[in-house]
Amino acid sequence: MSVPFHLLDRPITEYIGVKLWLEEYGQFWGIPPSMIDQELSSSLLILERFCAFVGKDPDQIAGECLRPSKVGEGVMLRTKARREYIGLIADFERKEGSRASGSAVRSFFIHNGVAMTPSALR
Amino acid sequence: MEFKRVLGRRRSFHYFATWRPVEREKIQAMLEAARRASRAVNTPFFKAVVTYRDRLSQEERNQFKTAWEPTVFDFAPVSIFWYHDTEARVAYVDRLKRPGVPSGALQDNAVMAPLLGWSRRFLSEVILPELLAPGGRSAPPARGGNSDAAMAMEQALLCAYDEGLAATLVPFDEDGARTVLGVPEVWEPLLAMLVGYPAESWEAGGQAPGLPFEDVFFAGSMDTAFERDPQVVARLQSEELIQEQAPIAWRKHEIRGLDRMFRLPASR
Amino acid sequence: MEFKEVVGWRRSIRFFAPWRPVEREKVQAILEAVYRAPKVLELDIVRCVVIYRDALTAEQLESIRSPINSAQIDMAPVYIQFFADLQAAERAMDGGHLKELIDLDLLPASFGWTHDYVDRVIVPQVYKRILTDSNRVVVGRRPPLLQEVEEQAQARAGGGRTVVAVEAEPATLPLSLLVLANTAVGIAQAHALLSAFDEGLGAHLCGISPVVMKQLCRIPDYWHTGASTMLLGYHAGSWEDGGQRPREPFEEDFFEGRYGTPFVQDPGVVGRLKAERMIQDEAPLAWRRGELSALADMLGLPK
Ligand SMILES: Cc1cc2nc3c(=O)[nH]c(=O)nc-3n(C[C@H](O)[C@H](O)[C@H](O)COP(=O)(O)O)c2cc1C
Numbered sequence: 001m002s003v004p005f006h007l008l009d010r011p012i013t014e015y016i017g018v019k020l021w022l023e024e025y026g027q028f029w030g031i032p033p034s035m036i037d038q039e040l041s042s043s044l045l046i047l048e049r050f051c052a053f054v055g056k057d058p059d060q061i062a063g064e065c066l067r068p069s070k071v072g073e074g075v076m077l078r079t080k081a082r083r084e085y086i087g088l089i090a091d092f093e094r095k096e097g098s099r100a101s102g103s104a105v106r107s108f109f110i111h112n113g114v115a116m117t118p119s120a121l122r
Numbered sequence: 123m124e125f126k127r128v129l130g131r132r133r134s135f136h137y138f139a140t141w142r143p144v145e146r147e148k149i150q151a152m153l154e155a156a157r158r159a160s161r162a163v164n165t166p167f168f169k170a171v172v173t174y175r176d177r178l179s180q181e182e183r184n185q186f187k188t189a190w191e192p193t194v195f196d197f198a199p200v201s202i203f204w205y206h207d208t209e210a211r212v213a214y215v216d217r218l219k220r221p222g223v224p225s226g227a228l229q230d231n232a233v234m235a236p237l238l239g240w241s242r243r244f245l246s247e248v249i250l251p252e253l254l255a256p257g258g259r260s261a262p263p264a265r266g267g268n269s270d271a272a273m274a275m276e277q278a279l280l281c282a283y284d285e286g287l288a289a290t291l292v293p294f295d296e297d298g299a300r301t302v303l304g305v306p307e308v309w310e311p312l313l314a315m316l317v318g319y320p321a322e323s324w325e326a327g328g329q330a331p332g333l334p335f336e337d338v339f340f341a342g343s344m345d346t347a348f349e350r351d352p353q354v355v356a357r358l359q360s361e362e363l364i365q366e367q368a369p370i371a372w373r374k375h376e377i378r379g380l381d382r383m384f385r386l387p388a389s390r
Numbered sequence: 391m392e393f394k395e396v397v398g399w400r401r402s403i404r405f406f407a408p409w410r411p412v413e414r415e416k417v418q419a420i421l422e423a424v425y426r427a428p429k430v431l432e433l434d435i436v437r438c439v440v441i442y443r444d445a446l447t448a449e450q451l452e453s454i455r456s457p458i459n460s461a462q463i464d465m466a467p468v469y470i471q472f473f474a475d476l477q478a479a480e481r482a483m484d485g486g487h488l489k490e491l492i493d494l495d496l497l498p499a500s501f502g503w504t505h506d507y508v509d510r511v512i513v514p515q516v517y518k519r520i521l522t523d524s525n526r527v528v529v530g531r532r533p534p535l536l537q538e539v540e541e542q543a544q545a546r547a548g549g550g551r552t553v554v555a556v557e558a559e560p561a562t563l564p565l566s567l568l569v570l571a572n573t574a575v576g577i578a579q580a581h582a583l584l585s586a587f588d589e590g591l592g593a594h595l596c597g598i599s600p601v602v603m604k605q606l607c608r609i610p611d612y613w614h615t616g617a618s619t620m621l622l623g624y625h626a627g628s629w630e631d632g633g634q635r636p637r638e639p640f641e642e643d644f645f646e647g648r649y650g651t652p653f654v655q656d657p658g659v660v661g662r663l664k665a666e667r668m669i670q671d672e673a674p675l676a677w678r679r680g681e682l683s684a685l686a687d688m689l690g691l692p693k
Contacts, residue, residue: 024241028229029693030679066248074251077457079538099690106692110236113243117461121690122408125588128393129426129581136501150659153644154668155397157637160583160595162618164635171645172653189515190431193501214638221636231673233632235682237691238404238461249458266527267569269616272576277397277584279428284393291428293516305649312573313430327496332425333434339421340439343608348440354418363422368494377498386500 008057012048013037017062017112024111043104046096050105053092054085058108061085065114075113085109086116093118126363128283133326135288137380138197138318143176148285149200149317155281156274163223165214168271168312169205170278171303178302185298186314194292197384198316203299204275205309206268215250223249265310272312279315288320322380328368394668396588401631403592405685406465406623411444416589417468417622423585424578431516432488435478435574438582439607441469450606454598461691462596466621471603472578473613474571476563479520485513523564529614563614571614582620592625627685633673 012018026036037044051057056064065082066075089109093102102118109116123131149172156168175183175198183195186203195201207213214220221227226242228234234245275291282289294314299305320326332338336347358364380386391399417440424438443451443466455463463469482488485508488497497503563571579595586593595618603615625631641652663669686693 020243024243025236025693027242028232028236028679029683069251074247077248079457082457103686103690103692106239107236110239110692111241111243113241113247115239115241115244115248115457117237117239117464117691119464120408120461121688123393125391125393125396125584126423129423129585132426132428134428134496136498147656147659147662150653150656151663151668153640153653154659154663155394157640157643158397158400158634158668159580160400160402162595162597166638166643169643169645171647171649173647177647189511191501218638218642220638227636228673231632231636232678232682233402233635233673234404236693237682237686237689239457239692244457264527265565265569266529267572269572269576269579269618272573273580273583276427276577276580280393280580280584281397291430293431303645303648310569312569327494329426330429330491330494330496332429335421335425338425338434338437340437340607342439342441342445343606344437344439344610344613345608348418348421348438351415351418354415354422357415358419358422363419363426368491368496370495373495377495377500381498381500384500 007051007055008048012044012051012058015058017058017108018044018047021108021111025107028111043107046101046104047108049096049101050089050092053095054088062109062112062114065109066112077114082114082116085114089116090118123284124361126358126361128280130329130362130365131283131324132280133329134290135320135322135326136191136194136197136290137321137384138194138199138288138316139321140197140199140318140384142199142319144200144287144318148282148287149202151285152202152278152281152317156278159270159274159277161270161274163211164228165210165220165222166274167206167210167268168274169207169305169309170275171203171205171305173201173203173303175199175201182302185302186294187298188293188295191292194290194316195314198290198318200317202278202315202317203294203303203305204271204312204315205305206271206312207309208265209306209308267310267312275312275315282315282317286319287317288326289315289317291315321383323376325366325370325373327373327376328366328370329364330368391588392666394663394666396584398634398666398668398670399629400584400587401634402594403625403631404462404594405626405631405689406462406467406592406621407626408465408467408623408689410467410624412468412591412622412624416591419589420470420582420585420622423581427577427581430570430574430577432491433478433482433570433574434487435474435571436578437473437475437613438578439471439473439609441471441606443467443469453602454606456597456599459596459598462594462621463598465626465689466623468622469598470582470620470622471607471615472575472582472618472620473607473609473615474575476567476571476612476614479517479567479570482517483513483521485509488512520566520570521564523566525565526562527565527568528561529563529568568614572616575616579618579620586620586622590624591622592629592631593620593622595619596621626689627681630671630675632678632681633675634670635673
């Protein structure tokens with residue numbers, strides 16, 4: 001599925017949240033920056049499809065889930081928005097018929113600081 | 123020693139062999155065990171000061187005493203004073219930059235992982251300001267005890283038994299101990315751990331009774347007791363977690379003998 | 391297992407085999423170990439409720455999820471919640487239990503223990519002081535994130551059905567009573583965590599809303615609980631679980647003789663404890679990321 005062009009006005013890897021994702025993912029899993037795009041190529045496509053699914057770009061999505069902290073330092077989770085996205089990811093996962101699709105999107109959220117996990121498979 | 127036997131052996135000892143010093147290496151082993159205990163955000167909320175009876179004057183020892191078993195301080199060759207460091211969060215995270223959870227050290231060391239929903243950003247920007255300092259980072263250190271510090275203390279206590287020592291927990295006088303030990307005001311006292319080789323038998327009168335098992339443990343909710351299966355009890359008896367209960371027939375004679383040995387006034 | 395090995399193998403296990411139940415006998419063995427924990431001031435304070443994940447409704451399970459715990463909650467088949475019965479000191483005011491211990495020759499007269507001493511000194515000077523401590527502290531204050539999660543759980547429950555009623559905890563407690571409660575619970579948790587590993591299981595303490603837990607376990611107001619629940623199950627990964635976790639320098643924690651004089655760590659003792667497997671290889675282990683990646687695939691968790 002292709003993403004409507006008005007939604008993403010630049011390549012997905014140029015969004016701040018996506019850059020952060022690639023950087024943090026590479027850092028955790030020990031993948032050199034030169035190889036990270038390739039490593040996550042299918043995940044990036046999945047994220048594009050998720051953006052189309054919710055009609056928002058990656059930075060809008062991440063921005064909706066975090067806000068500056070009341071006490072001055074750090075950021076706070078917007079728990080309501082986070083919860084809504086947890087539901088949307090589950091819907092998206094069902095639509096795509098694949099846990100891997102859900103996992104890719106969750107990975108984007110997680111490395112951006114929005115903690116979430118699905119139920120572990122039994 | 124087998125783990126269950128260590129737990130089974132533990133009880134409150136009173137009569138320590140005053141003439142037998144405790145090897146420093148055994149004390150270190152106990153402290154090492156304390157350090158391995160679970161601790162919220164990997165922060166050491168415990169602190170401890172090890173003292174040796176023979177290096178303290180009688181007046182100094184008297185300063186530790188409360189109404190609860192004051193005499194024991196004169197028996198045990200080693201007393202370890204356990205504290206809750208109410209400033210641990212701030213010191214550990216902000217000042218010392220130790221490998222706590224919010225520093226990302228556990229993430230970097232792949233103990234914690236995105237599999238569980240965590241990332242460095244979550245830990246450092248969400249969790250650090252959130253969980254680490256309820257009420258804001260400038261909130262004053264709060265007293266009120268700390269279960270983590272107690273957990274560390276208990277691991278040390280059990281390790282004493284594994285090392286062939288006996289250890290007993292008693293309260294101590296906060297102000298007196300501060301005078302003798304010079305500990306910071308922000309340390310809140312937990313308990314003193316009196317350590318030594320026992321002069322009494324390992325039975326020490328037998329295991330103490332408590333509330334019925336079913337009044338303490340519940341399944342699902344408080345409405346349903348966790349039923350005690352006698353077969354499991356039998357297994358744990360053979361593993362020596364559950365040992366002979368007090369009273370033990372010869373205990374009175376033992377106490378009389380010990381009192382003679384230590385020239386203690388038998389007031390009964 | 392040898393005691394030192396149990397201490398060495400204990401580490402916070404956060405990946406459990408979600409499909410493998412824990413035998414009831416092992417749960418009981420853990421409780422029996424808690425039962426044998428020392429009692430601070432001879433007070434019987436600790437209570438435990440064992441919760442089986444699969445006995446919870448989907449709504450109940452949902453109510454204990456939070457951003458910091460959700461995957462672990464799903465993986466662990468058993469949770470043990472620790473409470474402190476705040477009425478324990480009040481109930482001991484008759485000195486009855488201490489007198490029983492005296493009569494059993496567990497508290498010797500030569501150390502001052504007589505019925506008269508209990509009545510004249512211990513009850514008024516120790517127990518009563520705990521209960522009447524004028525220094526009171528606020529309990530139940532929770533970080534904003536947790537509070538928000540609780541409020542939402544309540545809102546979701548909606549429609550008059552109370553899955554989770556967010557009730558105010560008693561606003562303040564006597565400081566000495568709270569110290570006692572936390573100390574007793576910590577001691578019990580040490581026994582429980584270590585026993586889990588001795589029984590061949592993995593475990594860790596996990597922050598779950600105490601308000602939600604109190605509601606779930608239907609416990610009275612005078613049972614106090616902190617924010618950590620023990621999750622229990624079989625390891626999904628290796629026992630190494632990435633290696634032992636880092637610790638600060640030994641000399642920061644312990645002092646000898648007096649504060650300011652560190653208790654210097656003797657490397658010879660460390661060597662012995664390594665041989666006894668209490669001190670083991672520290673994280674990160676070289677193969678850890680491979681293991682985590684495999685666990686993610688097996689359990690359907692994100693990377
Ligand atoms: C009171 C308490 C609460 C804890 N809460 C959590 C938690 O919510 N999530 C978690 O993953 N670990 C939790 N832990 C585990 C600690 O993070 C862990 O003990 C610490 O990082 C040291 O690692 P180790 O237990 O593996 O030695 C908690 C520990 C304690 C004592």
